[in-house]
Amino acid sequence: MNLDEVDNIVRTARRAMRLGRIGFSVQQVNCIHDHHEVIYYECLARLNLDGAVITAGEFLPALEASGYAPELDLHLELSLRMVVEECIRVARMQRFIVELLQHRKPCDAL
Incomplete structure (x- = not known):
C-alpha cells in the first residue's frame, strides 16, 4: 500500500466516523471442541461506504x-456506550410496563 492509498483510506475512514458511518458488528467466538x-x-469495526460494508482489516492498518487508530477506538467506545x-x-x-400491567385493576366499564 503506497502513501496515497493510505492517505485516501484515512480520509475516508475519518469522514465516515464524522458521518456516523463506522459502526461495529458483534461476533461470537466458539470453542473448537464444542462449537x-x-x-x-x-x-x-465496520465501515459502511455507499452501501458497501468494509471490514476493519481493510482500513485499520492505514x-x-x-496514528489515527485511537480516534477509531474512541469512536467505537462511544458508539458502544x-x-x-x-x-x-x-x-x-x-x-415498567410489566409492573404497570401487573398492578392494573380490571375496568368495570369494559
Whole structure:
C-alpha cells in the first residue's frame, strides 16, 4: 500500500466516523471442541461506504500506520456506550410496563 492509498483510506475512514458511518458488528467466538459453546464475543469495526460494508482489516492498518487508530477506538467506545445505554433504557421501559400491567385493576366499564 503506497502513501496515497493510505492517505485516501484515512480520509475516508475519518469522514465516515464524522458521518456516523463506522459502526461495529458483534461476533461470537466458539470453542473448537464444542462449537455450541460460546467462549466470548468480539466487537468488530465496520465501515459502511455507499452501501458497501468494509471490514476493519481493510482500513485499520492505514489508521494504525498514520496514528489515527485511537480516534477509531474512541469512536467505537462511544458508539458502544450509546447502544448499551439504549438497551438499558428499553429494558427499564419494559420492566415498567410489566409492573404497570401487573398492578392494573380490571375496568368495570369494559
